[in-house]
Amino acid sequence: MNWIAAALIGGSLLLPPFLAGDFYINLASQILIAAIFALSLNLLVGFGGMTSLGHASYLGVAAYISALLTSRYGFGHGAAAIISVSGTTAMAAFFGVIALRASGLGFLMITLALSQVLWGLAYRMSNVTNGDNGITGLTRPAPFGISLDSPVAFYWFALIVATIAFLMMTVFVSSAFGSSLKGVRDQPRRMAALGFNPWLIRWITFVYAGFWGSVSGLLYVYYHKYIHPTSLSITSSAEALLGVIAGGSGTLGGPAVGAALVLLLKNYASAYLERWNMLLGLIFLFIVLVMPAGIVPGFSWLTAALRRDKP
């Protein structure tokens, strides 16, 4: 049953380039990027029990590094990508050391404070980041000489990266290490008594999540060819967190579905009204008050209940 569903979803991801127009292909690419970002956050929130409100830091910083290196310092895309991902991952390693001094709400507040500081920096250090104007005129890379400028080509590129990301994160959580991570989430003391090092397990997960966050940041800046401080803002972190929670934190695919829903809603809502932030706030209230377990678990609970009713 699960394999059929997985095959169906995988198959449907191959369809957009053949069926849809450019607008929808672009939308699908954005969904893939948001999905990688949400899945990386879910490693922390769902599997690690560490609710971060600062995950946009990794997306934004990776995007900014790549944008600055390629546009201002004449780096090639390959070198810029490597520097940007490794630099951002190193930053995650450092932030992890700070944030993991606390747990629970303290962790959340520290991650939020750190990311707000970066957001302020992106706005204020305007001679480096160009401040509120953002950095424009960026290009997309051309891996193996294939230009990614067309929507279809970019979609394939994003799909390949997203597939690798999904598989790597699935392997990560399904491995023995993933089990110990869930153990630390549920019973940190017992895990410590069994000889595990809860701090180290959390920290490795934090760094790994930062790594995939930075990968999604690269895709983000390649797609938009533009970067602005809002991608570092609390709204950006909150959208991803909403995707994770709406989709069902701690499930493998749920956050990707949740991220897709948030992105679609954002796109359609902003076509009709400018009040995306207000809508986002209302959805937060709605999800937390009405469907705390998320949409995907809610749905699988529903199907299970229906199946049970059958004679």
Next chain:
Amino acid sequence: MQFWIIQGLNSLSLGGLLFLLSSGFSLIFGLMRVANLTHGAFFMLGTYIAATALRAYDGLNLWMMVVVAGFAVAALGGLFERLVLTRLKTNPLGQVLVTLGMSFIISDACLVLWGGDSIPVPTPQSLQAPTRIFGFVFPTYRLVLVGLAIIAAIALYFLLERTRLGAMIRAGVDDRQMARAVGIPVSNLFTIVFCLGAGIAGAAGVLGGPILSAYPGLDADMLPLALIVVILGGIGSLLGAFVGSFLIGFIYTFGIALFPELAYIILFLPMIFVIAFRPQGLFGRVGA
């Protein structure tokens, strides 16, 4: 010399504002274990209310607005606590998320109501003339602001340490279940404390108005400062909020004046330093 003295006073007045903001945050966190991310929005709401009312009616002055906006924001906070937060008693993460959602709603509503331009809040007429002390010129309003923050700190201290309500709040902070068991209405206390914290934030927003003026994004500027103050000072500690506020006030003001590009990084450093050596903050208690 003049530079140092003026910046020193600016630091003190920012510290005073931060204390008003973060003491409410800290109080709410200490009792309710809710990281109230709406706090920046409450502050901003106070500023906007004052800016609008003072522009529309001549008879009003800033001090009336402190009271009016303080009560208005307190009422809003109380409603939010009663209608939403109490439903999520067993879900601390959910509580943080709804306060985040609420902050988005309030800040976007402010943008709808008041537009994108910043609205100045006039300094009270009587305090517009600068004060001269020992030949140095001081902006009088900022001096008064520091005084008000200190008065507020003393008042809060007495409220918490010397009154019956304060004793009940302290009991609730220390052991919520035991407090319930001896008959303290902890749920009502939650509402009172939330109103109080929100009201102080709203009043602080009015008082900060003449310095900061009302602009969209004020909430996002103030919230991280409040977070850094309480992380630094220790979550739930009034003394921690006091010391942390003035520390951050100094660091931020001098950072902006001396290294405008790096002010935000400088803000980082004391927080990292304190977390590294005392994760519970300067005056926080372990397990709080």
